Amino acid sequence: MRVGALRERHPGENRVAMTPASAQDIRKLGHECHVEAGAGEHAGFSDDAYREAGVTVHPDPASLVQASDVVVKVRPPEPEEIALLREGQTLIAFFYPGQNPELLEAARATGATVIAMDMVPRISRAQKMDALSSMANIAGYRAVIEAGANFGRFFTGQVTAAGKVPPAQVLVIGAGVAGLAAIGTATSLGAVVHAFDVRPEVAEQIESMGASFVFLEFEPTQDGAATGGYAAPSSPEFREKQLAKFRELAPNMDIVITTALIPGRPAPVLWTADMVRMMKPGSVIVDLAAERGGNCEVTVPDEKFVTENGVTIVGYTDFPSRMAAQASTLYSTNIRHMLTDLTPGKDGQIVQNMEDDVIRGATVANAGAVTWPPPPPKIA
Numbered sequence: 135m136r137v138g139a140l141r142e143r144h145p146g147e148n149r150v151a152m153t154p155a156s157a158q159d160i161r162k163l164g165h166e167c168h169v170e171a172g173a174g175e176h177a178g179f180s181d182d183a184y185r186e187a188g189v190t191v192h193p194d195p196a197s198l199v200q201a202s203d204v205v206v207k208v209r210p211p212e213p214e215e216i217a218l219l220r221e222g223q224t225l226i227a228f229f230y231p232g233q234n235p236e237l238l239e240a241a242r243a244t245g246a247t248v249i250a251m252d253m254v255p256r257i258s259r260a261q262k263m264d265a266l267s268s269m270a271n272i273a274g275y276r277a278v279i280e281a282g283a284n285f286g287r288f289f290t291g292q293v294t295a296a297g298k299v300p301p302a303q304v305l306v307i308g309a310g311v312a313g314l315a316a317i318g319t320a321t322s323l324g325a326v327v328h329a330f331d332v333r334p335e336v337a338e339q340i341e342s343m344g345a346s347f348v349f350l351e352f353e354p355t356q357d358g359a360a361t362g363g364y365a366a367p368s369s370p371e372f373r374e375k376q377l378a379k380f381r382e383l384a385p386n387m388d389i390v391i392t393t394a395l396i397p398g399r400p401a402p403v404l405w406t407a408d409m410v411r412m413m414k415p416g417s418v419i420v421d422l423a424a425e426r427g428g429n430c431e432v433t434v435p436d437e438k439f440v441t442e443n444g445v446t447i448v449g450y451t452d453f454p455s456r457m458a459a460q461a462s463t464l465y466s467t468n469i470r471h472m473l474t475d476l477t478p479g480k481d482g483q484i485v486q487n488m489e490d491d492v493i494r495g496a497t498v499a500n501a502g503a504v505t506w507p508p509p510p511p512k513i514a
């Protein structure tokens with residue numbers, strides 16, 4: 135099969151779905167590799183680097199799609215990219231079918247098969263294809279780096295000839311994939327890290343990373359904190375306790391990184407305007423939930439600003455793209471694993487096995503039919 139990577143057209147998107155290294159691995163699966171000119175430019179991969187890896191470079195999207203049986207990209211396709219697809223072709227990309235019904239219908243109408251990387255079931259067997267986790271890991275890491283770049287002091291405490299420096303106090307709210315990456319990064323830089331999550335089972339993970347779990351005096355049975363490993367909305371009583379605890383912490387926190395999300399819902403507001411006002415000048419808030427409305431009441435999505443009391447609030451929504459080389463390397467590896475599962479015979483022939491939980495779960499359109507939402511996975 136011929137696998138082709140489109141150049142991303144979304145403004146500011148620096149990632150690419152195939153790197154020269156992933157192309158070499160994909161070729162070992164028996165596929166040919168193609169790329170649109172300039173596709174890797176913003177991630178540090180030149181057209182020549184692709185050519186050296188045996189990839190054919192195409193001048194425009196039309197010729198790339200024409201030459202490909204499988205088209206790979208990062209962001210959901212633009213309407214003009216959908217218009218290039220044809221029956222029998224496969225598109226692999228983030229797609230967010232729940233948020234993009236018109237795009238899904240347009241893709242279905244082409245007769246192409248669409249595999250949504252955001253719909254890969256989060257079961258153990260599919261971890262190597264879990265692009266949401268790959269990107270969340272990068273976002274968590276980058277949130278700490280961004281906080282550090284906007285914070286005028288060290289993370290680690292130091293005793294120097296010029297005086298004693300206290301360590302930075304960091305609070306991470308939400309300890310999913312991104313939150314745990316933020317905790318690991320902040321502790322490795324020497325900060326004193328505190329973390330909170332509604333799922334009490336993560337306390338052990340938080341503590342094993344050298345952070346302290348912020349305990350709430352609340353009977354866990356009183357709150358429906360989790361369903362199927364994911365957080366559920368908190369009860370009003372639980373939320374009040376949580377906010378009271380955060381108000382207690384706010385004056386002493388130098389950096390707050392918020393990552394709290396509930397699947398399919400707007401982000402819960404957990405860091406209110408009065409908490410921001412309680413923080414010291416020079417403190418930094420990085421809100422990784424900005425795209426879904428933000429965990430901090432005053433976050434402005436895609437913006438960074440300083441409040442009247444001197445707190446920097448970062449609401450960027452493109453952290454993985456800000457680390458495009460790393461993000462492209464991990465995402466293209468997730469794609470390569472997806473291609474491996476789609477090519478069980480190792481003969482370059484795609485088998486769209488709709489009996490396979492992972493392939494079925496991620497396939498949102500197939501042969502002229504919408505196949506989303508999928509039935510629940512059989513394997514846990």
Ligand code: NAD
Nearest residue numbers: 256257258267308309310311331332333363365393394395
């Ligand atoms: P997410 O991005 O959906 O949410 C981030 C975190 O916010 C979660 O830990 C959630 O509990 C927390 N949260 C929600 N409301 C909160 C509140 N009011 N206060 C504080 N925290 C709050 O999470 P994720 O990174 O996608 O991970 C969610 C689950 O999926 C976890 O159980 C994780 O272990 C699991 N997971 C499994 C796999 C796999 O098996 N392949 C891969 C990734 C994640």
